[in-house]
Amino acid sequence: MTSTSPVRFAAVGLDHAHIHGQIAGLIKAGAEFVAMATDDPSSGVAHQVRERYPDVPYVDDGHALIARDDLDLIVTAAIPDQRGPIAVAALRSGKDVVADKPGCVTHDQLEEIEKAVAESGRFWSVTFSERFEVASAVKAGHLVREGRIGTVVQTIGLGPHRIGDRGHLGGNAGRPDWFYEKERYGGILADIASHQIDQFLWYTDSRTAEVVTSSVGNFANPDKPGLQDFGDLLLRSDHAQGYIRVDWYTPAGLGTWGDGRLMILGTEGYIELRKYVDIAGRDGGNHLFVVDGEKTEYIDCSDVELTYYPDLVRDVRDRTTTAAPQEHTFETMRLALTAQQNAAVRGAAQ
Template sequence: MAVEGDVVRVGLIGYGFVGKTFHAPMIVATPGLDLAAVASSRADDVHADHPDVDVVDTETLLARDDLDLVVIASPNDTHRPLAEAALTSGHHVVVDKPFMVSLEDARAVVAAAARHERIVSVFQNRRWDSDFLGVRQVIDDGLIGDVAHFESHIDRFRPTPRDRWRENPGPGAGLWFDLGPHMIDQALVLFGLPDTVTADFGYLRPGSQTEDWAHVILDYPHRRVIVHGSLLVAGAHTRFVVHGTQGSVVKRGSDLQEARLKDGVAPGSPGWGDDPDDLILYDADGASSTMPTPPGDQLQYYRLLQRAIALGDPNPVPPHQALGVMAVIEAAVTSARTGRRTELALTADERALWS
């Protein structure tokens, strides 16, 4: 299977919220990507949005030899079998977060990609959120010195549990597997692998069957990174709080790209990634100032992926980074169950790739 010119033909598995709202619009908006087929039982929904796209079942999509890339946006517990099948049939693969439901599954899929000489990547779109890019710029420019305390929140207000796979008991369900991968990935991009992980999970809403509150600390020698998510936060949101040896930075408002996608705004439209909420900086004397937040651009993930497939450029989220995030997810689950600090279950070779 060869890529004709620079055009990468894409098959998308799943047209629920994630496939419909994130992947399909971004694929269509990315030069050099062609959304050719969708595997879904919702043919009417797909054709309402993309009239010229083939709607097929999953087996048919995986068997097509005119597709270069398969994007998996199906429930978490299907990620491994679908990824392995797609790689075996010769396709490059993108998996929505979380990559897998266990580190064991993640290693198996990474090994399959290596055997078949295909790219496997994780859709870590929030690396290109405005809020994260702004905080990263402050850190990289040394405006607050060396970071000692980094706090990341993704909160929602959903006081009534829903009857859906994400909130029903099962592999890969619950808030931690839903929101945790975003916050972990951002932390690892900034600081690398932690030494240990300390976690506490809660079931705070009446009727919750999976955790709806997670507080996780990534332990570094001279730094603590807190990632926190809750489904019972109606207001007073603060996305990031970062304290350094020379000052602090606060980012209150969240990136707006998801909200714009939900409203049907096409990715890359004028003003697409703009964020009117400024960063707030505090100097060593406690005096405050503001700094504009740079625009976000989650399309950058698919732009880089297209170049990786068509031109041999680097994978935007390579396998060792996918394994690192899964190791932290799994360590947090163990820590929450045992009440102990937990080391990452990575091999020496897997750790070495981070250096």
């Protein structure tokens, strides 16, 4: 790749709708979408990707695609238990990797990825879209770094989801079988709560943390014991605390898939994000409220620039990790996997 040639990428694994944002973000940032492959070309998401990008070749053999020497980057939203092996293969083939969250589902997979990163000199980035692709979350980062609310001492992250959300289903009638198999999706804390763990580390400026306690449960879907429909955990670093709650209980009456919220408590004020909906309030998403020593302010963040994908493209060119520091990504997944592994199991959950 020369300094003037575009970053060339392929998508390997088209099982989750997050691939749409990943592909679109990279293309908007100037990267070239060269090819795609997936183990299940019949999935609703795979059909959508092929319809949206009819001129991009579909390749039957994902392993052969990863091995091609005309690619710089592999992006994947495969079934979660396959994301780790795809990443390792791509790294060892000399490609950088952008994986949907969770980037992997076991500590062994994470260890293999860390080894492959160290040996290849390439990077592994996990798309924590609830921060990277949410304008209000980007704005909150700016306010925190500016010192608007003093020193951040706690975050409260809420990540409710809806099982029947059409956008995540890729047009299918229901969730695929792997959605109900814990070993395949990794468990609710490894999966969803990795978003909120990423945010805790980022907004509190914590390099590492410990999982104080964690739990998972199945309280509304006893016929699907592999589905963990509730989870929570407590985090603690040397200067901050965090509480996280995730679930699959969003009611049909809400106009979006989940009322994602983040509260950031500082020593001189606080910030609250209503990322996707202001219930019975303002239209749309990206609502930010900040209270400090001088005033209470509402900020519409809809025009805030998202930088993750442009930063990724520059990282490929410049051999940097500005989009997400590599150690931050490793630590986020380590904490998510630890919380999942050590969680108390309640209700009908396996």
